[in-house]
Amino acid sequence: MTSVRPTPADPTPGLVAAREAGDQRALPPELGPDSMAVLSGPTFMYADRCGDVPPGSIGGLVHLDTRLVSEWVLSINGSRLLALRAGTLEHYAAEYVLTVPEACGLPADSLGIRRQRYVADGFHERVSLVSFRPEQVRFELRLAVNADFADLFEVKSGVRDRSAQITRDHCPDGAGLCFSYAADGFSAETRVRSSVPADRVEGDQLVWEIELSSRQEWEVDLHVPLPPGMGVVEPIRGDIADVFHRRVEDPLRRWAEERAVLRSDHQGLERTVRQSRDDLAALRLDLEVKGQRILLPGAGLPWFLTVFGRDTLITAYQTLVGGPMLAHGALLALARLQGRRCGDFTDEEPGKILHEVRSGELTRTGVKPYTPYYGTADATQLWLILLSEYWRWTQDEETVQFLRDNAIAALHWIDNYGDRDGDGYVEYATRSPEGLGNQCRDSPDGVCFADGRIPVLPIATSDLQGYTYDAKLRLAELADGPLADPGLARRLRADAAALYQRFNRDFWIEERGGYYAVGLDGDKTPIDSITSNMGHLLWSGIVPRERADTVVRQLMAEDMFSGWGIRTLSRAERRYNAIGYHLGTVWPHDNSIAVLGLTRYGYRTEANRISLALLEAAEHFDYRLPEALTGFQRERIIFPVPYPTACSPQAWATGTPLALVRSMVGIEPVDGKLVVDPDIPAELGRITADRIRAFGKLWEIEAVGTSGHVRLASG
Numbered sequence: 001m002t003s004v005r006p007t008p009a010d011p012t013p014g015l016v017a018a019r020e021a022g023d024q025r026a027l028p029p030e031l032g033p034d035s036m037a038v039l040s041g042p043t044f045m046y047a048d049r050c051g052d053v054p055p056g057s058i059g060g061l062v063h064l065d066t067r068l069v070s071e072w073v074l075s076i077n078g079s080r081l082l083a084l085r086a087g088t089l090e091h092y093a094a095e096y097v098l099t100v101p102e103a104c105g106l107p108a109d110s111l112g113i114r115r116q117r118y119v120a121d122g123f124h125e126r127v128s129l130v131s132f133r134p135e136q137v138r139f140e141l142r143l144a145v146n147a148d149f150a151d152l153f154e155v156k157s158g159v160r161d162r163s164a165q166i167t168r169d170h171c172p173d174g175a176g177l178c179f180s181y182a183a184d185g186f187s188a189e190t191r192v193r194s195s196v197p198a199d200r201v202e203g204d205q206l207v208w209e210i211e212l213s214s215r216q217e218w219e220v221d222l223h224v225p226l227p228p229g230m231g232v233v234e235p236i237r238g239d240i241a242d243v244f245h246r247r248v249e250d251p252l253r254r255w256a257e258e259r260a261v262l263r264s265d266h267q268g269l270e271r272t273v274r275q276s277r278d279d280l281a282a283l284r285l286d287l288e289v290k291g292q293r294i295l296l297p298g299a300g301l302p303w304f305l306t307v308f309g310r311d312t313l314i315t316a317y318q319t320l321v322g323g324p325m326l327a328h329g330a331l332l333a334l335a336r337l338q339g340r341r342c343g344d345f346t347d348e349e350p351g352k353i354l355h356e357v358r359s360g361e362l363t364r365t366g367v368k369p370y371t372p373y374y375g376t377a378d379a380t381q382l383w384l385i386l387l388s389e390y391w392r393w394t395q396d397e398e399t400v401q402f403l404r405d406n407a408i409a410a411l412h413w414i415d416n417y418g419d420r421d422g423d424g425y426v427e428y429a430t431r432s433p434e435g436l437g438n439q440c441r442d443s444p445d446g447v448c449f450a451d452g453r454i455p456v457l458p459i460a461t462s463d464l465q466g467y468t469y470d471a472k473l474r475l476a477e478l479a480d481g482p483l484a485d486p487g488l489a490r491r492l493r494a495d496a497a498a499l500y501q502r503f504n505r506d507f508w509i510e511e512r513g514g515y516y517a518v519g520l521d522g523d524k525t526p527i528d529s530i531t532s533n534m535g536h537l538l539w540s541g542i543v544p545r546e547r548a549d550t551v552v553r554q555l556m557a558e559d560m561f562s563g564w565g566i567r568t569l570s571r572a573e574r575r576y577n578a579i580g581y582h583l584g585t586v587w588p589h590d591n592s593i594a595v596l597g598l599t600r601y602g603y604r605t606e607a608n609r610i611s612l613a614l615l616e617a618a619e620h621f622d623y624r625l626p627e628a629l630t631g632f633q634r635e636r637i638i639f640p641v642p643y644p645t646a647c648s649p650q651a652w653a654t655g656t657p658l659a660l661v662r663s664m665v666g667i668e669p670v671d672g673k674l675v676v677d678p679d680i681p682a683e684l685g686r687i688t689a690d691r692i693r694a695f696g697k698l699w700e701i702e703a704v705g706t707s708g709h710v711r712l713a714s715g
Helices: 152-156 240-244 251-257 267-283 310-322 325-336 379-394 397-402 404-418 462-480 486-506 533-540 545-556 588-600 604-619 656-665
Strands: 036-040 043-047 060-063 066-069 071-076 082-090 093-099 111-119 122-131 137-146 166-168 176-183 186-194 200-202 205-212 217-225 261-264 284-289 292-297 668-670 673-675 686-694 697-704 707-712
Touching: 036 082, 036 093, 036 111, 036 267, 043 111, 060 071, 060 152, 066 152, 066 186, 071 111, 093 240, 111 240, 122 137, 122 205, 122 240, 205 217, 261 267, 267 284, 267 310, 267 604, 267 656, 292 310, 292 325, 310 325, 310 379, 310 588, 310 656, 310 686, 325 379, 325 397, 379 397, 379 404, 379 462, 397 404, 404 462, 462 486, 462 533, 533 545, 533 588, 545 588, 545 604, 588 604, 588 656, 604 656, 656 686, 673 707
Parallel strands: none
Antiparallel strands: 036 043, 043 060, 060 066, 071 137, 082 093, 093 111, 111 122, 122 217, 137 205, 166 176, 176 186, 186 217, 200 205, 261 686, 284 292, 668 673, 686 697, 697 707
């Protein structure tokens, strides 16, 4: 009897009957395409266009991976309200303007309702009502609340019923509600406080009997405090009206004032970069990692407001042009959580950089392996790449020397654990029943043959080899410099040269005009689909100059370039799906890496074509690029379409505009100086940037067309 071989779709055959991979509910349609969130650090409130969280939806108030509010619905006389308009003030604050339908027993549009909310050290909401009827009106205002204390993983798939373990201890005077949960050593509590005591409490609902004369106003403040602890970076504090009228100090504005400032003749570019700056502030996490307080970007709203390996490292790389702080925090945080031992359940190995950290109930009670989980094959190389790039931008030898042991441990992982069979390639395969089947493009079908077959594990993808090549050359540079180990430098350069030769022999496919396989499967068979991974190969420098033309032609061909960016998978492949996660969607961060790779090889026209397309796409999303776009051809649909469950804001999509600017201006740190080699599209005009931080100094840059200059900032 032939045994079942592991594949990314079934990576541990026989260990589990069914896996959760891909079994996720969609966003939208549950909350609708106009759903909106307010967030601060690892806390967010996701709601529909009226500000409501209907029961059974994916919305709610989530803090550190636990949903503290699962229902939050406002009604008048039993009828839901009608939205007139809603919008965000900042990432942490939103306003909803509503009215009443005729079905509520009052004339349509006879009441004006405003909901103002913000998230900081808690969730705050003010509900304001005004009557436009000439006569006195009476009505019932009701707020329905519930707390299911679901783990964020359950919110995405299916929520376990915890009602038997949830205690309700509501205030009899109507001043608030209290829900508490405890089971298996995990506990959580949700309190809802009301500035105006309800006239009665019915179940989990606060009910006010309101009587208003013409033009009379009524309001109530609602507050859900958060449990004490780390997570929120300098939350804003104050009365709701003061927050909305900007009469209180906003830490975001102070943080933004210290960042680099970009100006351009092109308003779209300037606004997109400004939105990126604000979104990076929104996604900052203030964490305590093994006793040290560290600032770094969370990966994205709503599912990934936590520490990641790959996402955090790429975001930090993209944003170095705006300052080294996030890169410094990412390097230190991930080093402190670097693998120390072998652990099957968490895929931990010595020297390995983590994939993801979680703090919800399923993780704390050992059901999920995210304590942290190490199932990624690229984060270790990316950590070394970021360490090198951080040093190039800062010349901070002290940090590099402090992280020396971590760097050597990362190298040891690449050579002894990443290379599972001694063939010189980094491969991946999980040992955990809860592990990821694909540990680069982390979806079950994200790596496939051209004919649609799913390859057998372990898999050595092409991007992993490019990252390894680049990481070894960069570590050699550090060994010649601050690490003062010339012997290590010589060995690493020899290793990189051997990998270069081997890779270009084994991964190159002559058919279809010539291209690189996306990987080698467990039988060392080339996985022959055409993918955006080739852009990553240009970024790493592993592509010979004589093959660069062919690679660029493949990336920019109609089957790969949608008009908004490079697709993850060619339209010519059997599994192509314009709405598939890694099967034809366009990822901004993926394209930003390709843009940097194209620039590295001198293909500035192609790099600018992608950059302009992404900047134009951003304008369709209020200057904020979503995590991923569908792969529909631009010529057939007049606007870019987001991937259905795309995070927004999402860290490496947020970092993308900064990487595009770096490419267009040609900003590079060289021997303690900043240099520019601009090739700016005529559509963008002049670009200037102030307060660029490099080598402990502030710099100013000005560029237009192919001319530019750099100078130290005065004062």
